[in-house]
């Protein structure tokens with residue numbers, strides 16, 4: 001038998017340690033939580049994307065009665081795919097807001113979003129930095145792939 005260990009490097013940092021562009025991205029992700037449509041979960045998630053052009057775009061979770069809504073992360077990256085085709089994503093920030101405050105712990109993307117984000121990273125041919133925003137701490141990961149080890153890709 002052979003055992004393998006998979007390690008994910010996460011930098012736990014605070015807002016003041018971020019680069020200026022990262023601060024703007026985190027601010028945008030937090031702002032995006034205000035455009036969530038969450039009459040069912042009341043769990044507002046916002047995502048901000050930094051594109052290679054320097055432009056930033058946002059997404060937020062959008063729900064409906066059929067429970068076939070979409071998460072903030074995919075809302076943002078599909079926006080990028082639709083409105084900025086061929087433009088690489090450099091970084092993504094995610095923040096969550098519930099019961100009148102941002103979550104204390106950083107909110108990681110669901111599995112579906114990780115898979116979708118990975119496809120954009122693969123197409124970009126470079127890592128997409130990930131910032132998961134908590135109330136007082138931020139997790140910074142060097143790539144989407146580091147969020148999704150043993151990922152499913154085309155064979």
Ligand SMILES: [Zn+2]
Pocket residue numbers: 071072073074109110111112113114
């Ligand atoms: Zn998701």
